[in-house]
Amino acid sequence: MSTPDQSHASQAIDSMLQESRRFDPRPAAELGFAAWHVDGIETYREMHKRSVEDPETFWAEQAKQLHWMGAYEKVLDWQPPDVKWFVNGRINACDNCVDRHVRDGHGDKVALVWESEPVKDDAKTPEPAEIRSLTYRDLQRETARCANALKKLGVRKGNVVTIYMPMTPEIVIAVLACARIGAPHSVIFGGFAPHAIVERVTDARSKVIITADGGYRRGEIVPLKKNVDEACETLEKNGNPVDAVQCLRRCGNQIGWKNSRDVWWHEALDAVDDNCPCAPLDSEDMLFLLYTSGSTGKPKGIVHSTAGYLLYTAMTAKYTFNLRPDSKQLYWCTADVGWITGHSYIIYGVMANRVPTLLYEGAPNHPRPDRFWEIIARHRVTQLYTAPTAIRAFMKWGDEHPAKHDLSSLRILGTVGEPINPEAWMWYHNHIGHGKCPIVDTYWQTETGGHVITPLPGAITTKPGSCTLPMFGIDAAVVNEEGHELPANQGGLLAIRKPWPGMLRGVFGDRDRFVKGYWSRLKDPRTGTPYYFSADGARRDSDGYFWVMGRVDDVINVSGHRLGTMEVESALVSHPAIAEAAVVGMPHEIKGTGICAFVTVKSAWSKQNGGRLPDDALRKELTAHVAKEIGPIAKPDSIRFADGLPKTRSGKTMRRLLRDVAAGVEKITQDT
Numbered sequence: 001m002s003t004p005d006q007s008h009a010s011q012a013i014d015s016m017l018q019e020s021r022r023f024d025p026r027p028a029a030e031l032g033f034a035a036w037h038v039d040g041i042e043t044y045r046e047m048h049k050r051s052v053e054d055p056e057t058f059w060a061e062q063a064k065q066l067h068w069m070g071a072y073e074k075v076l077d078w079q080p081p082d083v084k085w086f087v088n089g090r091i092n093a094c095d096n097c098v099d100r101h102v103r104d105g106h107g108d109k110v111a112l113v114w115e116s117e118p119v120k121d122d123a124k125t126p127e128p129a130e131i132r133s134l135t136y137r138d139l140q141r142e143t144a145r146c147a148n149a150l151k152k153l154g155v156r157k158g159n160v161v162t163i164y165m166p167m168t169p170e171i172v173i174a175v176l177a178c179a180r181i182g183a184p185h186s187v188i189f190g191g192f193a194p195h196a197i198v199e200r201v202t203d204a205r206s207k208v209i210i211t212a213d214g215g216y217r218r219g220e221i222v223p224l225k226k227n228v229d230e231a232c233e234t235l236e237k238n239g240n241p242v243d244a245v246q247c248l249r250r251c252g253n254q255i256g257w258k259n260s261r262d263v264w265w266h267e268a269l270d271a272v273d274d275n276c277p278c279a280p281l282d283s284e285d286m287l288f289l290l291y292t293s294g295s296t297g298k299p300k301g302i303v304h305s306t307a308g309y310l311l312y313t314a315m316t317a318k319y320t321f322n323l324r325p326d327s328k329q330l331y332w333c334t335a336d337v338g339w340i341t342g343h344s345y346i347i348y349g350v351m352a353n354r355v356p357t358l359l360y361e362g363a364p365n366h367p368r369p370d371r372f373w374e375i376i377a378r379h380r381v382t383q384l385y386t387a388p389t390a391i392r393a394f395m396k397w398g399d400e401h402p403a404k405h406d407l408s409s410l411r412i413l414g415t416v417g418e419p420i421n422p423e424a425w426m427w428y429h430n431h432i433g434h435g436k437c438p439i440v441d442t443y444w445q446t447e448t449g450g451h452v453i454t455p456l457p458g459a460i461t462t463k464p465g466s467c468t469l470p471m472f473g474i475d476a477a478v479v480n481e482e483g484h485e486l487p488a489n490q491g492g493l494l495a496i497r498k499p500w501p502g503m504l505r506g507v508f509g510d511r512d513r514f515v516k517g518y519w520s521r522l523k524d525p526r527t528g529t530p531y532y533f534s535a536d537g538a539r540r541d542s543d544g545y546f547w548v549m550g551r552v553d554d555v556i557n558v559s560g561h562r563l564g565t566m567e568v569e570s571a572l573v574s575h576p577a578i579a580e581a582a583v584v585g586m587p588h589e590i591k592g593t594g595i596c597a598f599v600t601v602k603s604a605w606s607k608q609n610g611g612r613l614p615d616d617a618l619r620k621e622l623t624a625h626v627a628k629e630i631g632p633i634a635k636p637d638s639i640r641f642a643d644g645l646p647k648t649r650s651g652k653t654m655r656r657l658l659r660d661v662a663a664g665v666e667k668i669t670q671d672t
């Protein structure tokens with residue numbers, strides 16, 4: 001069995017297993033809720049048992065919370081590894097997040113609150129941020145107009161629309177407009193470089209891109225349109241030209257323009273009307289594609305369905321965050337829409353519950369390190385969902401920043417993306433939750449669509465560092481390579497033994513990768529039925545609580561963002577001076593896992609081959625090169641020059657040794 005990617009992870013887990021603090025659920029009223037949706041451990045256990053023993057009845061009940069345009073004939077059709085949920089049903093995700101609420105008389109209620117980054121970078125007199133609120137009626141009108149504009153650009157049901165936008169309300173409008181007409185969206189995180197756009201647009205065979213002139217980040221303009229232009233040029237050269245680029249004017253920065261291809265967002269939307277009914281889609285129609293990293297150099301397009309995904313995100317959002325419409329909640333997830341967390345828990349899951357969602361454009365420390373706390377106090381945020389890496393940064397910036405602000409509106413605190421160390425958990429609990437807010441450490445993946453292991457705030461006692469117990473419908477287990485469930489406290493592979501509505505439906509255009517990557521390694525030892533393999537290692541303690549240890553494949557989790565080591569390696573070897581590269585994770589105070597790259601440089605004597613001296617100048621150049629090839633998130637934290645990489649007899653790089661070297665517990669002699 002492989003060991004987890006981060007060698008420090010198991011040490012961290014050892015300390016987590018000695019963690020003895022317990023935090024019991026509190027009465028709902030103490031936190032300002034009328035009630036908990038799941039009000040105690042017995043209710044949780046009863047519901048969970050029912051959900052895995054009789055999923056069809058359980059999910060049919062749950063499905064009543066959505067609006068269906070045509071009844072489904074069957075809840076579940078499971079032909080492993082292929083699944084259909086709500087067979088032949090008709091439904092639309094935008095209708096459920098927007099139009100339904102207008103029909104039900106909530107058109108004038110706030111659906112989305114947006115706050116921009118303060119535009120002037122001046123800590124003394126910061127420019128007040130721009131604040132906009134959109135009602136469900138506003139969203140209905142804007143998504144209809146955007147959908148009509150897309151249709152005019154030739155987009156039809158089933159055509160993938162690429163979205164590469166800043167965090168403004170228009171990214172939500174663009175996503176929901178696609179859902180409205182059944183055009184799957186493929187959102188690319190705005191921090192990715194042109195090369196990443198080229199890869200994703202090509203793989204998705206996407207012909208239309210929605211972007212903006214720029215986006216603000218720490219007072220700087222991120223040149224989104226320029227990146228798209230560069231990508232389009234390459235796409236054209238490669239014979240995959242893009243037909244149209246719809247561009248939002250956000251920063252007013254200078255941009256290139258191609259009349260035959262580019263159209264302004266505002267002009268396109270002004271030229272159409274706001275009548276565009278939500279298309280009655282099949283339950284299994286693809287709602288979106290989202291690219292994520294795997295073990296190979298090429299990102300994979302994870303396919304999600306319409307009905308199953310929507311129901312799963314709606315249900316998990318409701319139970320994990322105790323979302324209740326009509327109760328003055330304002331929920332804030334600080335992720336970017338470019339990641340799955342933004343898809344499921346800024347947009348779909350939250351809006352389907354008719355709870356207003358807050359969208360913030362900027363960085364957590366711009367112009368000052370109390371930016372988040374100021375926003376929470378101003379808007380009276382009730383649920384906050386963020387990442388352990390952010391929490392560790394807040395700890396470092398100092399307790400005085402949250403202390404300055406009134407955080408009394410907060411009721412539930414969530415984390416996602418990587419294991420949270422107990423120290424960060426306790427800081428979050430004390431300094432943000434003031435000892436009263438439950439913390440929900442939600443474990444899930446792009447592939448799972450929504451939370452699969454998570455505390456429920458009114459029902460499950462929490463332990464710092466553990467994501468606790470499985471969500472309804474999730475038959476999670478820690479197993480060995482033969483699929484046998486392991487006894488308490490033994491480390492193994494995290495598997496899910498039954499299908500659930502939010503599970504991925506495929507890897508776009510790559511059946512083999514879907515079957516091999518997720519469904520071939522583990523199976524039921526008695527029946528041979530495949531289990532879903534998460535690629536994470538985990539243990540369960542004697543209370544049945546899960547402790548996730550981290551990835552067991554060649555994926556590293558940097559600041560909660562997934563990166564394939566091979567992606568970074570290919571970027572490094574594409575630099576003319578580099579002969580060979582191996583990338584591993586290393587412990588990092590803020591990021592959890594940082595990137596350590598071992599590189600061998602082409603001989604300095606063969607200048608014509610690009611040979612260089614292994615010096616600091618080259619280190620800087622390589623860092624910039626990786627940022628240019630993938631994006632700033634992939635910049636190595638440490639680059640180490642070596643004469644050669646340690647290999648096994650069969651020629652495989654000894655990654656485990658390199659991980660130990662990176663972590664400082666081992667040395668290699670040729671390291672300089």
Ligand code: WTA
Pocket residue numbers: 292339340341415416417418419420441442443444445446447467534535536548550551557560561562
């Ligand atoms: C890790 C993010 C421990 C895990 C939603 C998983 C976590 C990968 C947690 C998926 C958590 C996510 N505790 N580890 N609460 N949440 N992970 O696809 O390794 O970007 O496989 O989805 O993040 O990352 P992805």
